[in-house]
Amino acid sequence: MTTYIVRRLLLFIPTILIVTIIIFLLMWIVPGDTAMLILTGNDPNEGGRVSLEDVERLRAKLGLDRPVHIQYADWLWDMVRGDLGESLWYQTPVIDELGGRFVTTVQLAVMGMGMAFIIAVPLGIISAVKQDTKLDYVSRLIALLGIAMPTFLIAIVVTYVLAYVFDWLPPLDYANLWEQPLTNLQQMVFPALAIAFHDLAFTARVTRSSMLETMRDDYVRTARAKGLTEMGVIGRHALKNALLPIITVSGYQFGRLLGGVVIVEVIFLVPGIGNMLIDAILHRDFVVIQAVVVLVAAVVMFLNLVIDLIYGILDPRIRYQ
């Protein structure tokens, strides 16, 4: 087990370094200069009014005149110490804004995933147990529909239905989870629902195939042979073993889910990192973009690492591969 953990950790560190290099280089090749962007207030027509000396001075102040690898090392070291830089647009430290927003985004993602799980797992089980019956086709159809509906389309449909039927509009101000938990949860239910819909399609599919696989295993036949009720066979034996791959695959899907969360946040005006990212992109605020993307990638990688380790504990066969 120790070798397994060490091996996984050794793979983790270079990979996260490569992520930071990719993102840094991506923002480094940006057409136009960051110093120029700040001085012109992001307005390309202002270019003529800025003096070259000003640009040079700001470049020197921001350290943009240094070689690229020094800039990268500096940026990385700052990040390790928890300094994510200052927003080019708002001129405030990025970390101040990012912390609270990050909690909101994770809350939304977890709620969405939880709701998807509650609906999708029973759907997948029914589909597998009643394979090739009408019930199976209906639940597979639901799954297929969910896959073909992009998250943002579902989100707009949800807001329209809510506005039309209940006169509900996305709140302009979301309550804090810790101060007013009930109001907050009430407000977050609808955006979470929009996220759940797309995700449940996928989870239902995985549940179905995982269940179908375990249902063919010998121990399920043994359980049946010794006279267990069908519920006992499915619940106690098949589901227990089928659940592991379902949870793993869902965990790996968390990154894809975060992509959907970004867009749902924009539609429901949720103050999470998604809205922050879009805002930063529209303002060409590259310091914020870098910080958000690195954070998301780090979370995804960390989660994958945790899943791998848990899997290693639960399924000893994996360690020796």
Place this chain on the structure above:
Amino acid sequence: MATSDLAAESGSPVRNALLAIPAAYHSTVETARRKPLGAVGGVTALILIIVAIASRLAILPVPDPYASVGDIFLAPSREFPMGTDVIGRDILARVLHGTWISLYVGLGSVLIGITAGFVLGITSTYAGGFVDLAFQRVVDALMSIPGLILALAIMAVLGSSLNNVILAIVIGMLAPVIRTVRSQVLTLKEMDYVTAARAIGARPQRIVFRHIMPNCLAIYIIMATYYLGFAIIIEASLSFLGVGAPPDEPSWGGILTVASRETPETGIWLLVFPGIFIFIAVLAFNVLGDALRDVLDPRLRGR
């Protein structure tokens, strides 16, 4: 290895799949009968492609999608079958032209992305050793950035234009494609006929071009179909967020941006029609992909 034993027993499944390609062409009726849903998906995909080309050539009997031709926010009528938008442009014309944008971006990014993924995947696997190991870490790193977020970051750098959207989607899909190609090539490398080719002294180039690549054709077609749906969704999402197609372009995502800012009373037709088109397009390519996978690669059936 269990997998190669199994494969040797039934002949290469991928070769069987290849043999199935002409069969699928010649007995389309038979295939359609076996996979009715896939056939519907295929026909729908074909219609969408024809519509896209026709609207690009401006030979459809609809008004100019860029010009305002009536009052604003009209409900569907005989004159405007899908109503009009926020500045009185014909929604039908815009949605049809959106088909061109979606498929241009979709097909463009899929052809470039999957081909590049194949070249990089095969090269890296064959290079082996340190190169392969290092390259796989880069793929790991790219995999950890969600596709949409990576595409968003790239669009922030490049600025909005259709070709930039293609580039962003290509980079967003490259890592998973390389991963899939790699596992396929690793399996193929263990096949007896590859060992045999090596044994008679074939050079690696010959093995790659004569044995590996033809056997990847089935998975190429399957992946292309699936990723077309993915590309359409990412394009629509980027355009919806205002960083994809330029705002004037009648892309489906762009039309939906307007819908999301309106109330149900005024925006309902702006939501319904592009929404249905996105839904149908993605569904068609997904269903077609499922059917192609079953027909071309029986090993994956039911997964």
